[in-house]
Amino acid sequence: MTPQLVDFDADGNRDMVMATFEGTVFLVEGTDDGYNQPVHIKDKNDELVRIAFYWNLDDGEYQSVNRAVEGETYHEGHHMTSSAMVDWDNDGDLDMIQGAYEGALYLCINEGTKEEPVYSEKSRHINAGGDHVMIEGGLANPVVCDWNGDGLFDILCGGVTGGVYYYCNTGEAGAPEFAAHEMLIEPFKGDGDANDYLGSMTVPTNEAGQPVCPAKSWHIYPVDYDNDGDMDLLVGGQCYVETETKVLTDEEQAEVEELQTQMNELSEKINEAYSEMEEDEFEEFTQTEEFQEYNEKMNKIFTRMQELDPQPDMSNLIWLYRNEGETAETASAMMPSVDFDPEEFAIHAEFDSAAPAAGEEVTLNVTVHVPAGYHIYGSRNETFPTKLVITENGGLEIGPEATVPPGMFHQSELGPSYWIEGMITLQQTMTVPADFESATIEGYIHYMMCDETACQPPAKENFTIAIGR
Amino acid sequence: MKLQIVLAVVAVCLVASSHSAADETGNIFAAPELLMIEDAPMNESGEIMYPSPAVFDIDNDGDDELVIGSIFGGVWACENKSSSGGDPVWDQPVPVTATDGSPLELNNW
Numbered sequence: 236m237t238p239q240l241v242d243f244d245a246d247g248n249r250d251m252v253m254a255t256f257e258g259t260v261f262l263v264e265g266t267d268d269g270y271n272q273p274v275h276i277k278d279k280n281d282e283l284v285r286i287a288f289y290w291n292l293d294d295g296e297y298q299s300v301n302r303a304v305e306g307e308t309y310h311e312g313h314h315m316t317s318s319a320m321v322d323w324d325n326d327g328d329l330d331m332i333q334g335a336y337e338g339a340l341y342l343c344i345n346e347g348t349k350e351e352p353v354y355s356e357k358s359r360h361i362n363a364g365g366d367h368v369m370i371e372g373g374l375a376n377p378v379v380c381d382w383n384g385d386g387l388f389d390i391l392c393g394g395v396t397g398g399v400y401y402y403c404n405t406g407e408a409g410a411p412e413f414a415a416h417e418m419l420i421e422p423f424k425g426d427g428d429a430n431d432y433l434g435s436m437t438v439p440t441n442e443a444g445q446p447v448c449p450a451k452s453w454h455i456y457p458v459d460y461d462n463d464g465d466m467d468l469l470v471g472g473q474c475y476v477e478t479e480t481k482v483l484t485d486e487e488q489a490e491v492e493e494l495q496t497q498m499n500e501l502s503e504k505i506n507e508a509y510s511e512m513e514e515d516e517f518e519e520f521t522q523t524e525e526f527q528e529y530n531e532k533m534n535k536i537f538t539r540m541q542e543l544d545p546q547p548d549m550s551n552l553i554w555l556y557r558n559e560g561e562t563a564e565t566a567s568a569m570m571p572s573v574d575f576d577p578e579e580f581a582i583h584a585e586f587d588s589a590a591p592a593a594g595e596e597v598t599l600n601v602t603v604h605v606p607a608g609y610h611i612y613g614s615r616n617e618t619f620p621t622k623l624v625i626t627e628n629g630g631l632e633i634g635p636e637a638t639v640p641p642g643m644f645h646q647s648e649l650g651p652s653y654w655i656e657g658m659i660t661l662q663q664t665m666t667v668p669a670d671f672e673s674a675t676i677e678g679y680i681h682y683m684m685c686d687e688t689a690c691q692p693p694a695k696e697n698f699t700i701a702i703g704r
Numbered sequence: 705m706k707l708q709i710v711l712a713v714v715a716v717c718l719v720a721s722s723h724s725a726a727d728e729t730g731n732i733f734a735a736p737e738l739l740m741i742e743d744a745p746m747n748e749s750g751e752i753m754y755p756s757p758a759v760f761d762i763d764n765d766g767d768d769e770l771v772i773g774s775i776f777g778g779v780w781a782c783e784n785k786s787s788s789g790g791d792p793v794w795d796q797p798v799p800v801t802a803t804d805g806s807p808l809e810l811n812n813w
Contacts, residue, residue, distance in 0.1 A: 236773040237756040249764065253810065255777050261810045263779075269803045273810045292811065317756075376756065420733060445745055448736045454756035454773075462789045468733070471755035471772070551750045553739040553757050553772070560732030607789060687766055 237376060237454055238263075241320050241329060245349040252276070252331075254318040258289030258297075260331065276331075278354045279346060286333050286341050286358055288314035304359040313337050317376035321388055322615070322641070325409030333358060334375035338394065340368040361390075363402045364415025371422075372396030380457045382466065384660045386614075386638030387411065391468075393453035397422030399468060399556075408638065420468070420556060423450045437475045437547065449554055450474035460555055462607065464657040468556040475547040487543050494536050494543075501536075505529055578606050582680050584698040591667050591702070596634070599625075599663045601698060603655075603680060610654035611682040613642020618652075619683035619693055623661040629674025629702070634664030673703025739770075741782075741794055747772075752780055752797065762800065770794055777810035 236253060243250040248265035255261065261273035276284045283289065287310055291298045299311040317334030323342060324330065328349035333341040340361040347353030360367045368375070374395035382389040387404040390413065394400070399419040406412035425435035436450040449472025460467040483491065505526075509517055520526055540546075580603075587598045601623055605611055614620045623637035639661050642653030661680065679695040739746040747755055754775035762769045762781050770782040770792070780797035799807035 236754060236775060238758050238771050238773045238779055240758070240760040240762070240771075249761075251762075251779070253773055253779075255810050255812045256775060257777075257811050259811070263802075263808060263810075266803060270800070270808060272802045272804065272806070273808060275811075290812070420731070445738055452754055454754065456756075456758045458759045460759070461791050469739075469757045469759070470736070471757045473754070549750065550745075551747055551753055551755050552745050553747065553755050554736040555739060556733040556736050558732055559734050 236317060237319075237378065237456060239318070239320055239378075243320075243329065244352060252318060252320050254315050254333070256290075256314075256316050256336075257292075258285050258314045258316070259283045260315065260318045260333070276352075276354065278343075278356045280356050282356065284331065284343055284354050286313045286315040286335055287311050288336075302356060302358050304357040307359055310337070310339070313339055313341075315341075316374060319377045319379050319390075321379040323411060327615075328352060332361065332377050332379065332390065334377045334392070336373050336375075338368075338370040338373040338375050340370075340375055340377055340390070340392070361413070363413035366415075368392075368402065368413075368416075370394035370400060371398075374452060376454050378456055380466065381640050381659075382457065384640070384658075386640050386660075386662060388641070389413075391419070391455055391457060392416075393455040393470065395452050397449060397451055397453045397472065399453065399455055399470070407635075420470075422453075423448055423474075425450060433475060433547070436473065436549075437477050440476050444476070446474045446476045446550055446552065448474070449552070459657060461557065465558040465560070467558045469553060470556060471551070471553045474550050474552075476550065478545050478547045481544060483544060491540060491543050494540050498533065498536050498540075501529060501533055580604065580606055580609075580682075580684060580696070582696050582698055584676075584678075584700040586700065586702050589702065590704050591671070593667060593669045593671050596664055596666045597631075597702070599665060599676065599700070600660050601663075601678075601680060602658060602660045603682070603696075604658050605656055605684065609684050609686050610656045611684050613653040613655050614639040615641040615653040621655060621661070622681040623663055623678065624681060625663060625665075625676065625678040627675065627677035628665070629676050630668050630671070631665040631674060631676070631702075632668070634666065637661055637663040667702075671703060673701065675699060675701050739794065741796055746782070746794060747797065752778070768792075770797075771800070772797060775812070777812045779808045779810075 236255060238251045238253045240249055241252055243262055250265045251263040253261055260276045262276050263273045264271045278284050285302060287302060288297060288299045301309045303309040314336040315333045316336045319332040320329040322329060328345045330345045331343040333343055341358040342361050343358045344355045345352045346355055370392055372395040375392055377390050377392045379388045379390055389404045390402040392400040398421055400416040401419045402413040402416050404411045405414050428434055438446045438448055438450050441447050449470050452473045454471040456469045457466045582601055582603050584601045591597045611621050612619050621639050625633055640655055640659050642655050677699050679697045681695050683693040684691050752772055752774045756773035758771045759768050762771050767784055772780045779800040781800050782794040782797045784792040785795050786793035802808050
C-alpha cells in the first residue's frame with residue numbers, strides 16, 4: 236500500500252504506483268494539471284496484473300487465477316497487497332516487485348519499453364539465499380533502494396509480525412541475486428506468546444503515555460530523514476498500549492457478561508439479515524431505522540463495557556528509526572574514514588585490499604561527497620550520468636564497467652531526472668597481474684552538479700591511488 | 705501473572721529501544737521516535753489505517769512531502785513547514801485529490 240513515485244511511462248510527469256488489498260496494482264497518472272484517478276495496471280493480455288488471489292469487483296468475491304510461470308507451483312492463495320517498481324533487468328524500463336499477503340515476493344517483468352510498459356501475464360518467485368523469499372507472518376511490503384551503496388538495488392521489506400528484512404543484492408546490474416535476509420531491525424516480540432494477540436501487540440509507553448515502538452504490520456520506507464547523509468527508516472505500524480488493570484467486582488463481572496451476551500445476540504441478528512441480502516440491499520438496509528436502532532444499541536453496550544472493563548485502543552502511527560551508523564553495516568565497512576567538508580564537492584579513492592596477492596581481484600571504491608542542496612546524476616539519467624573513468628591502470632586488468640548508483644527519480648524545474656545526493660560510492664573491479672608488486676592508478680569522476688534551478692558546467696575530479704607493497 | 709507479563713513486555717521493549725549506533729548486536733538505529741504534529745502523535749485519531757509512509761515531492765513544489773497510503777485505498781500528504789535542513793516539521797495530513805477535485809481512491813475489496 237506504500238505509494239511510490241515513478242515516471243511510469245517516461246512522459247516526464249510524476250506518477251504514483253501502489254497496490255491494495257484488492258490483489259491488484261494501480262497507476263495514479265500524473266498530468267500537467269495534477270493526478271488522474273487511479274486505474275488498474277494491466278498485462279499484455281489486457282488482464283489485471285495480479286499474483287493469483289484477488290477481489291473480483293464484477294462478481295463481488297475473492298477469486299484466484301493461475302499466473303505462475305512454467306515450472307513454479309501455483310499458489311492460488313497468494314494475494315498481492317504491495318508493489319515496488321524497479322528496473323530489475325537493467326533494460327531501461329520499470330519492472331514490478333509484488334509483495335504477497337502470504338509473505339512471498341514475486342517479479343512481474345515489463346516486456347515493453349519505458350514509454351509503453353507491457354507487463355507479463357506471469358509472475359515468478361523472488362529468491363534469496365537459494366529459497367523463496369518468505370516474510371514471517373506475511374504482509375510482505377517491499378521497497379527498493381541501494382542500501383549498501385554498491386550501485387545495485389537492494390530490497391527492504393516489512394511484514395505483519397514486524398521488523399525490517401534486508402535482502403542484499405549480490406548479483407550484478409541486470410542480473411540481481413539476493414543473499415538470505417538480515418534483520419536491520421528486530422521485530423517487537425511482545426509477551427512472546429504468538430497465540431496471545433493482545434499481548435503480542437501491547438507495547439510500553441513513554442512518559443507522555445505514547446507507545447515507544449510499533450508492534451505489528453510494519454510498512455517501511457528508507458529516507459535520509461534528517462539530511463545527515465545516511466538512510467533512516469520510517470515505519471508505519473500498529474500497536475496497543477497497556478491500560479490500567481481493573482479488578483472487577485462480582486456485580487461488575489456479571490454485568491459485563493450480560494452485556495457481552497446482548498452484543499452477541501445483536502451481532503447474530505444483523506449477520507442473519509446480511510446473509511439473506513444482496514450487497515446493494517444491505518446498503519439500503521443500513522439507511523433504515525432498524526439498522527440505526529441496532530447501531531445505537533451496540534454503541535451503548537460498547538460504551539458501558541469500556542466503562543466497566545477498559546480495553547486498549549489500536550494505534551496506527553508512524554515511527555522514525557534514526558540511523559546512527561553509516562548507511563548500513565556494509566556501507567560502513569566500505570566507506571573510507573574521511574571527513575568531507577559539507578560545503579564542498581569532494582572524492583576519496585580507496586582499494587578494498589591495499590596489498591593484494593598476484594591474480595587477486597580488487598575493488599576500487601571512489602566515494603563521492605555532494606554538498607547539501609546539490610545533486611549529481613545517477614546511471615539511469617540519460618544526460619550527464621556520473622562516471623568513473625580509469626586513465627592509468629598501472630598494469631592491472633580493468634573489469635566490467637564501473638558501477639554507479641542509478642539515482643532517485645526527481646521532477647524539478649529542469650525536468651525529470653535521477654539524482655544522487657549526499658555521499659555515494661562508485662566501484663571498479665580490477666585484477667592484479669601475476670608478477671604484481673605495486674602500481675599507481677589514476678582516474679577521474681566525471682559529473683555535473685546542479686541545484687533545483689541551475690547546473691554548473693560538467694566537470695572532472697581527478698584521483699591518484701597507490702596499491703601494493 | 706498480568707504484572708509479570710507487563711514487566712516482560714517492558715523489558716523486551718527497553719532492550720529494543722536501548723540500541724545505539726552499531727552496538728554489539730550490529731544495530732545502527734536509535735530508539736524509535738514517533739512522528740508528531742505539534743504535541744500529538746501524527747494520525748492519533750487512527751483515521752489512516754495501516755499507515756504506509758513514503759517521502760517524495762508529490763505536488764511538484766520542490767519540497768518533499770510525507771505521503772501516506774492506507775488499507776482502504778486513500779492517500780494522504782503532509783506538507784513540510786520547516787525550511788531548515790534538519791528534521792521536517794509536518795503539517796496535518798490531508799487527502800490527496802485528483803484533477804476532478806475528489807480524493808484519490810484506490811479500489812479495495
